[in-house]
Amino acid sequence: xxxxxxxxxxxxxxxxxxxxxxxxxxxxxxxxxxxxxxxxxxxxxxxxxxxxxxxxxxxxxxxxxxxxxxxxxxxxxxxxxxxxxxxxxxxxxxxxxxxxxxxxxxxxxxxxxxxxxxxxxxxxxxxxxxxxxxxxxxxxxxxxxxxxxxxx
Numbered sequence: 001x002x003x004x005x006x007x008x009x010x011x012x013x014x015x016x017x018x019x020x021x022x023x024x025x026x027x028x029x030x031x032x033x034x035x036x037x038x039x040x041x042x043x044x045x046x047x048x049x050x051x052x053x054x055x056x057x058x059x060x061x062x063x064x065x066x067x068x069x070x071x072x073x074x075x076x077x078x079x080x081x082x083x084x085x086x087x088x089x090x091x092x093x094x095x096x097x098x099x100x101x102x103x104x105x106x107x108x109x110x111x112x113x114x115x116x117x118x119x120x121x122x123x124x125x126x127x128x129x130x131x132x133x134x135x136x137x138x139x140x141x142x143x144x145x146x147x148x149x150x151x152x
Contacts, residue, residue, distance in 0.1 A: 093144065105142045107134055 071083040090096065111134050118125045137147045 024142065036059075100142060107138055107141070 071080065071087050074080040074083060111130055114130060115125055141147050
């Protein structure tokens with residue numbers, strides 16, 4: 001690189017348009033920079049199926065994820081597109097998001113209380129664990145209307 005570090009555009013210019021991004025299925029020449037947003041959108045639009053396919057772990061897929069039939073791990077295809085459409089239409093509709101506002105506010109308040117108590121006690125805060133708990137609790141409240149901690 002030389003004696004002084006260079007910015008990303010000047011470092012990439014002698015080497016062509018940018019690094020090769022590969023999802024494991026098909027290589028794709030791309031460079032995702034702020035100034036090339038239209039190019040990035042075009043790449044993601046034309047190679048959507050490459051980025052949408054998930055790696056498969058047979059044991060995990062068969063036991064936990066219903067043989068990869070759920071929207072998270074299903075291979076790209078008609079089933080995945082239909083499942084994604086259902087999720088977008090029903091779970092992410094404006095009406096549903098508005099209806100979950102109180103739940104989101106309550107969960108965020110609980111997270112802030114946990115962090116505040118830990119900070120007051122000068123304790124170490126595991127943000128990863130707090131975010132995992134927050135995500136799990138929000139998913140449970142969205143799907144079932146109650147939270148696992150309500151059963152305790």
